[in-house]
Amino acid sequence: MNDKQIEVLLKLAGGKENIRHVQRDMDTTTLTLRDRNRMDIPGSDVLELGANIRITRDYCSIAYEDEFSQLYHTLQAMGVGKPEGDALPETRRIRKKSFLYFISDVFRPLMPAILGAAVLKIVLAIITLCNVYSSTDSSSLMDSQTFLIFKSIGDSVYYLLPILVAISTAYRLKSNVYVAAAIGGLMFYPQMTALLSGEEDVHFMGVPIVSQAFFFSASIWVILTICALSYLERVVERISPRVFKGILASLLTFLILVPLVLIILGPIGTWIDQQLPDVVDSLLNDAPVVAIMLLGAVYSLMLIAGLHYWLLPMIINELMVNGFSLILPVMLVAFVAQAGASLATGLRSKQWEIRKLAFWATGTALLGVPEPAIYAVNMRKRASFYSALLGGAAGGLYFGLLSVKAVALGGSGSLLEIPLFMEVGSLNLLHVCVGIIISFCVSGVFTYWMLGKERKHV
Known part of the structure; x- marks a missing residue:
């Protein structure tokens, strides 16, 4: 909310003395x-602000959606009203923040960097x-150092995402951000990277530790670790x-908490x-339709937990043995479903x-970078998040019924990879487009309907 909007809102309220x-x-x-x-x-000003005005005989209030707390903190700084006091009779609602909401709060401050890199x-x-599809030979551009540097810039935010998530979580929990950053960067330490390379x-x-550094550095595990850090610090x-204040908590974190997390996550x-x-191979062989539908529904959850990396060897094996992959199209419908839910939320x-x-x-x-939609938008509302999973299941069901396949390795889940589904003499590409539309529409329609239903009951 900018200064002009605050000025309009104060004018609407009859001046700050009237609050x-x-x-x-x-x-x-x-x-x-x-x-x-x-x-x-x-x-016109009321419509522009999106304020909700409630007027009864003895009571009048103006409610404003203020997810970033900008209005609230600005009015506090101006000395307007009372930040504390008796609960208001018509606005008091006891609601507990869900863990999904908290994760969304963690990611919101990171969105400028993530969206810019995306x-x-x-x-x-x-x-x-x-x-790739150019008639001229421009491979020198792709191999140039300039292009590689730009690619590194775009990837750097996602490479450092565990550290950024750790800092944001610690900031929200009023914990030590520097200790949190050290924990977030643990899996990037060269010796840890070499140790978890899979060579031994x-x-x-x-306790056995799986050789998947990406699993340990998944955002959900980083957030849970920093939550434990915050509790331990307090x-x-x-x-x-x-004499030990400010030191003992950090020592115990590095000496006990981080090893404990590794011992729990390792097995x-x-x-x-x-x-x-x-499990995936068995389902694909015995019930391929069910397997693809379930993968479409849970792929976003696998992405959050860092489990999606286990699918890559299976995809490569499918392409080498069969010449096509049934798993790869799942990524596309899962990401499109997140896009549909995000659009409806907006x-x-x-x-x-x-x-x-x-x-x-x-x-x-839609173009293969779903993190902003998943973390910053859909997780904010459970209706949006669950509708996105439902849309992924609907698209996966259609793909499973029609045996939609990818004939080349992609992996970004982007609409730009639709050419990977072109197969001579079949309607595979058409079925891909239909499945995308189904996934997008199911998630979008359910999100729009359920959010509207929630608003009516507020």
Whole structure:
């Protein structure tokens, strides 16, 4: 919310002197007014702000969607109303933030960097695609150091994402951001990278550790680790002597907490490494339609947990043995479903900042970068997130029924990779387009309907 919008809102409220209470409730800031007759209600300004005005005989309030708390903190700084006090009779709602909401809060501050890198990666992907189908030989451009540097710039944000997520989580939990950054960067340490290269079995204190660095550095595990760090810090700082304050908590984190996380995640990753390929292969052989539908539904969850990397060897094996892959198309419908849910969320929102983020996230998800749509938009609303999973299942079901296949290795889940589905003498490409439309529409329609239903019950 900018200064002009705040000025319009104060004018609508009849001046800051007319505001009795300022209350923050989840993603809404509510202003309770002293005298409703002092309100100045120009219709165009109300529509532009997207404010919700409630007027009864003795009560008048203005509710505004304020997910970033900008309005609330600005009014507090101006000394407007009372930030604390008795709960308002018509606006008090006890709602617990879900863990999905918290994850979205962690990713929101990272969106400028992630979206900027995403757009750069998409531009480079378009250049690469044009080079592939160009009649002239421009391979020198693809091999040039300039192109490789630009590619490294686009990839750097995603490479460092565990560190950025750790810092953002620690900031929200008021924990030590530098200790958090050190934990987030653990898997990038050269010796750890070499150790988890897969050349030999890895054991830590006798516990097997799976050789998948990407699994340990998945955002969900980083966030959970920093949550544990925050709790440990508070407990230790409360009981530690003054001479050890600020030191003992960090020592115990590095000495106990991080090894404990590795001991817990290590066997889990090892079990997944042993079981997931067999389960997927068995389903593909015995019930391919069910397998593709389930993968379409859970692929986004696998991406969040860092499990999607286990599918790559299976995809390569499919291409080498069969000449095509049934798993690869799943990525496309899963990302398109996230785009559909993000677009519907943007259309439902009345706040310009959220709409802008949702529309940008929709575009990047369609072009193979779904993180903004998943983390910053759809996780904010459970209806959006679950609808996206449903859309992925619907698209996966269609792909499974029609045996849609990819005939070349891609892997980004982008609409730019549609040529990978071209097969001479078949309708494979047509079925891909139909499945994409189904996935997008199912997730979008369900998101729009369920968010509207939620709003009616608020």
